[in-house]
Amino acid sequence: MGVLASSARSSKDLSKGEIFDVLRNQRRRFVLQYLKRRDEPVELGELATQVAAWEYDTTCEDVSAEQRKRVYTTLQQTHLPRLSEVNIVHYDADEGVIEATDRANDLAIYLEIVPGHELPWRELYLSMGAVACALCVAIWAEVPYSDVLDGLGWAFLISIAFTLTAAVHVYHERNMRLADLDSPPEIDLDDA
Numbered sequence: 350m351g352v353l354a355s356s357a358r359s360s361k362d363l364s365k366g367e368i369f370d371v372l373r374n375q376r377r378r379f380v381l382q383y384l385k386r387r388d389e390p391v392e393l394g395e396l397a398t399q400v401a402a403w404e405y406d407t408t409c410e411d412v413s414a415e416q417r418k419r420v421y422t423t424l425q426q427t428h429l430p431r432l433s434e435v436n437i438v439h440y441d442a443d444e445g446v447i448e449a450t451d452r453a454n455d456l457a458i459y460l461e462i463v464p465g466h467e468l469p470w471r472e473l474y475l476s477m478g479a480v481a482c483a484l485c486v487a488i489w490a491e492v493p494y495s496d497v498l499d500g501l502g503w504a505f506l507i508s509i510a511f512t513l514t515a516a517v518h519v520y521h522e523r524n525m526r527l528a529d530l531d532s533p534p535e536i537d538l539d540d541a
Contacts, residue, residue, distance in 0.1 A: 363435060363452075367435065368456060371431060371432065371435055371437065372456065374428065375404075376400060376404070376420070376423065376424065376428055377428050377431070377432060379399075379400045379403050379404070380396065380400060380424065380428060380429070380432065380438070380447070381432075381437070381438075381449065381453055381456065383396060383399050383400065384396075384438065384447065384448070384449035384453065385449060385453065385454075388449075389448070390446045390447065390448040391446070391447055391448075392445055392446060392447075393421065393424065393425060393429075393445040393446070393447060394417075394421065394445070396424065396447060397417055397420045397421035397424055398412055398417050398420075400420050400424065401416045401417050401419070401420040404416075404420065425442070429442075429447060430442075435452075436450055436452050437449070437450060437452050437453050437456065438450060438453060470518050473514065474511075474514070477510060477511060477514060481507045484503060484507070485503075488500065488503060
């Protein structure tokens with residue numbers, strides 16, 4: 350399928366497999382992060398410098414010419430054409446200008462990751478559910494101290510715990526928008 354036919358497809362036409370295939374490369378994910386932050390067309394040189402800085406864990410000013418050239422070349426020859434082929438970015442090779450498309454915004458959910466020091470929310474909810482079930486069994490088996498509250502009191506306490514946890518989760522997710530981060534989510538901010 351040609352580039353024009355691919356770029357005419359809507360974002361809903363990409364399968365999850367295609368999306369993950371495109372986004373499996375860290376350099377491509379860095380490109381999307383930078384484009385979302387800038388929210389305007391960027392020049393290839395500027396993009397290559399920032400991606401190299403993230404990859405080599407340095408500042409843009411300290412990126413060597415060799416590091417920048419290495420990133421620039423692979424972006425120009427491989428990554429940007431691939432992102433453009435599936436209409437995630439618009440890449441004008443003649444002008445050396447890249448811009449995120451509307452499809453790039455649709456991919457934000459696929460770029461979310463959980464930092465190594467953070468408990469994934471699904472595991473927290475699973476743990477809370479397990480504790481609630483164990484508490485129900487303890488009340489049913491009349492384990493000592495399980496009668497501190499009556500059944501309704503325990504149900505209210507569990508409901509409050511789940512509601513507060515869900516509220517914190519919603520707040521956390523709203524504050525973790527990709528464009529709001531200072532660096533890509535793959536870079537541990539504690540080490541920076």
